[in-house]
Amino acid sequence: MTTISDDELGERLRRMFAADDPVPPAAIEAAKAAFGWRTIDAELAALVSDSLTSAGAATVRGTPPRLLSFANGGVTIELEVTAEDGTARILGQLSPAQPAEILVEFIGGDRTTEADQIGRFGVDGLPVDWLRVVVTAGPDRTRSCTEWFKP
Amino acid sequence: MSTGALAQRTRSGCLVSIVPVTDFDATTSLLAASMGEQRAWDAIVGQYSGLVWAVARGYRLAAPDAADVFQATWLRLVEHLGDIRDGSRLGAWLATTAKHEALALMRRNSRHVPTADIDVLGGGGRNTSTSVDDGLLRTEEHSALWRAFGKLSDSCQRLLRVIFADPAPSYAETSAALDIPVGSIGPTRARCLSNLQALLGALA
Numbered sequence: 001m002t003t004i005s006d007d008e009l010g011e012r013l014r015r016m017f018a019a020d021d022p023v024p025p026a027a028i029e030a031a032k033a034a035f036g037w038r039t040i041d042a043e044l045a046a047l048v049s050d051s052l053t054s055a056g057a058a059t060v061r062g063t064p065p066r067l068l069s070f071a072n073g074g075v076t077i078e079l080e081v082t083a084e085d086g087t088a089r090i091l092g093q094l095s096p097a098q099p100a101e102i103l104v105e106f107i108g109g110d111r112t113t114e115a116d117q118i119g120r121f122g123v124d125g126l127p128v129d130w131l132r133v134v135v136t137a138g139p140d141r142t143r144s145c146t147e148w149f150k151p
Numbered sequence: 152m153s154t155g156a157l158a159q160r161t162r163s164g165c166l167v168s169i170v171p172v173t174d175f176d177a178t179t180s181l182l183a184a185s186m187g188e189q190r191a192w193d194a195i196v197g198q199y200s201g202l203v204w205a206v207a208r209g210y211r212l213a214a215p216d217a218a219d220v221f222q223a224t225w226l227r228l229v230e231h232l233g234d235i236r237d238g239s240r241l242g243a244w245l246a247t248t249a250k251h252e253a254l255a256l257m258r259r260n261s262r263h264v265p266t267a268d269i270d271v272l273g274g275g276g277r278n279t280s281t282s283v284d285d286g287l288l289r290t291e292e293h294s295a296l297w298r299a300f301g302k303l304s305d306s307c308q309r310l311l312r313v314i315f316a317d318p319a320p321s322y323a324e325t326s327a328a329l330d331i332p333v334g335s336i337g338p339t340r341a342r343c344l345s346n347l348q349a350l351l352g353a354l355a
Binding site: 003004006009010012013014015016017018019020021023024026027028030031032034035037038040044052053130147148150 | 184187189192193196197200201204205208214218219221222223225226227228229230231232255258259262292293296297300311312314315316317319340341344345347348352
């Protein structure tokens with residue numbers, strides 16, 4: 001057998017990956033389109049806890065609801081997310097508790113609802129895909145937007 | 152630098168051709184994108200798609216799952232566009248984010264399947280199901296190399312995927328993608344390539 005140099009072997013690998021496993025053009029187009037989801041007037045509420053990353057979650061049989069908590073300086077958005085039979089359902093709680101306009105966005109559409117006086121809301125029939133929740137609340141109509149999450 | 156020039160270059164030669172690193176300025180592109188310039192964003196996507204894809208594929212994710220990780224990584228960058236000022240850190244940030252998203256996807260997957268299947272999905276494991284590698288074109292020209300590559304350890308496959316992504320990532324980006332110190336990239340690369348040589352010889 002003939003051995004080739006490491007550099008030559010590396011070049012063969014580079015050519016192989018480029019020829020046989022290029023980034024799919026549809027994925028590139030989706031990545032470019034992701035720029036359209038830029039929010040200018042909403043403050044990001046970052047993920048602060050996720051039941052999926054706590055120990056033991058993966059060993060529970062069945063699919064228990066996933067608990068996600070997002071927060072920024074003004075509001076905490078707690079979500080219970082359930083995926084069943086191809087659709088997702090969100091139950092939410094705002095704190096401080098307050099009424100608010102709720103927008104749930106996903107790739108290809110959105111849904112609106114309202115949080116009640118004690119900050120509760122719910123939306124079902126959502127796609128099991130990337131979702132985020134935009135909350136508009138308070139006298140200044142401050143907008144907060146969760147990071148994207150997937151049920 | 153005009154972002155228009157970047158965009159044209161991206162449109163004409165995106166990804167497969169080697170975009171000279173010196174012609175892409177990450178800091179300028181980040182700034183322009185954070186001000187709403189779609190063409191600057193497209194240039195960033197063009198520059199780093201190969202790296203992000205390589206990280207996702209390095210976890211031996213099937214094509215639909217790799218595409219999901221890829222999309223998630225770019226959604227995260229849109230969210231955090233204003234937070235990254237230093238363009239020299241952008242590639243490492245994307246590599247780290249892609250790695251986190253790959254691990255998050257494997258956690259989600261393991262949650263939605265019976266526990267018996269978790270070993271197959273969790274991190275590529277030892278049991279490689281055929282579906283894990285699907286989506287590859289596997290041309291005849293490279294079939295022997297693919298076979299040898301597939302027999303490498305998970306860590307070597309991940310490393311070689313990233314190192315030989317196109318365009319070639321920097322040491323800082325490679326280090327972020329693989330969680331290994333910059334100083335051990337060279338020796339690990341040499342060891343993995345040597346293992347690959349041996350496997351190729353054995354299969355010949």
